[in-house]
Amino acid sequence: MRRAGWGTGALLVALLQALLVAPTARAQQPLPVVASFSILGDVVAQVGGERIALQVLVGPGSDAHVLQPTPAQARQVAAARVLVSHGLGFEGWLPRLARAAGFKGRELRVADGQVPLKAAPAADRHGHRHDVDPHTWQDVARVRPWVPRIAAALCEADAAGCEHYRRRAEAYDARLQALDAEIRAQWAAVPPPERKLITSHEAFGYYAAAYGVRFLSPQGISTEAEASARGVAQLVRQIRAEGIRALFVETIADPRLIEQLGRETGLKPAGRLYSDSLSPPDGPAAGYEALMRHNTRLMVDALRAR
Numbered sequence: 107m108r109r110a111g112w113g114t115g116a117l118l119v120a121l122l123q124a125l126l127v128a129p130t131a132r133a134q135q136p137l138p139v140v141a142s143f144s145i146l147g148d149v150v151a152q153v154g155g156e157r158i159a160l161q162v163l164v165g166p167g168s169d170a171h172v173l174q175p176t177p178a179q180a181r182q183v184a185a186a187r188v189l190v191s192h193g194l195g196f197e198g199w200l201p202r203l204a205r206a207a208g209f210k211g212r213e214l215r216v217a218d219g220q221v222p223l224k225a226a227p228a229a230d231r232h233g234h235r236h237d238v239d240p241h242t243w244q245d246v247a248r249v250r251p252w253v254p255r256i257a258a259a260l261c262e263a264d265a266a267g268c269e270h271y272r273r274r275a276e277a278y279d280a281r282l283q284a285l286d287a288e289i290r291a292q293w294a295a296v297p298p299p300e301r302k303l304i305t306s307h308e309a310f311g312y313y314a315a316a317y318g319v320r321f322l323s324p325q326g327i328s329t330e331a332e333a334s335a336r337g338v339a340q341l342v343r344q345i346r347a348e349g350i351r352a353l354f355v356e357t358i359a360d361p362r363l364i365e366q367l368g369r370e371t372g373l374k375p376a377g378r379l380y381s382d383s384l385s386p387p388d389g390p391a392a393g394y395e396a397l398m399r400h401n402t403r404l405m406v407d408a409l410r411a412r
């Protein structure tokens with residue numbers, strides 16, 4: 107170092123170079139972003155593209171209602187410039203994790219400000235009671251407002267990428283709009299009174315409201331074995347009385363109750379629905395759009411079959 111030998115001019119040039127080089131160097135490094143669970147992670151990835159380095163805390167096949175964070179996950183949160191979560195109480199573990207990790211970036215809860223549906227009155231399968239139903243992504247029209255909000259949060263953290271995020275957000279939103287129309291068109295093949303089925307957990311309230319389908323679920327009646335047996339018997343009667351023709355297991359919930367219902371009613375489970383998680387990359391619900399298409403096709407095919 108020959109700092110002593112630098113004249114004012116050379117120092118100024120060095121400073122200017124530092125100023126000019128710094129933003130470029132940063133733009134080449136992808137923006138570190140953390141998303142709380144796999145479905146939201148895909149939506150963030152669609153908007154961020156190659157400008158972001160995305161980490162998803164609760165990956166495919168895992169239950170995002172609960173998480174015991176590992177030190178590695180705390181480090182991912184600590185390194186993130188943007189932390190994207192759903193909100194409405196879905197990730198009850200996240201505020202503590204963000205605090206413990208010393209997270210200092212921008213935080214976005216995509217569903218904040220949306221008017222949520224009330225949760226089913228019974229407890230969920232973990233025995234927890236929720237005031238609101240957090241599974242808003244089951245209605246495509248509720249995911250579309252997330253997209254510009256994600257673009258804005260990424261843009262705030264990476265100003266040079268604003269145009270990139272905005273363009274991607276617009277293209278993705280157009281696809282979501284088409285997806286919503288496609289789901290409605292699929293359901294048009296099933297008369298509204300016949301749009302009723304059984305699933306494992308209370309995760310499809312938004313889907314029900316958006317697309318005119320009735321979901322009945324044994325989980326949530328009670329977590330006690332005795333009461334649960336009574337609940338199952340009740341549901342068996344309801345299945346017969348209402349002529350319900352389709353049962354589904356659900357990828358993150360215990361399939362045993364559904365299998366029992368199947369035995370007692372003679373209905374065969376018609377497949378596995380993805381409620382709270384994507385499938386692994388080689389599965390049928392590797393992204394949000396694929397998940398909604400897969401679930402819809404499975405339900406419509408089962409109800410149209412006879």
Ligand SMILES: [Zn+2]
Binds near residue numbers: 241307381
């Ligand atoms: Zn759930």
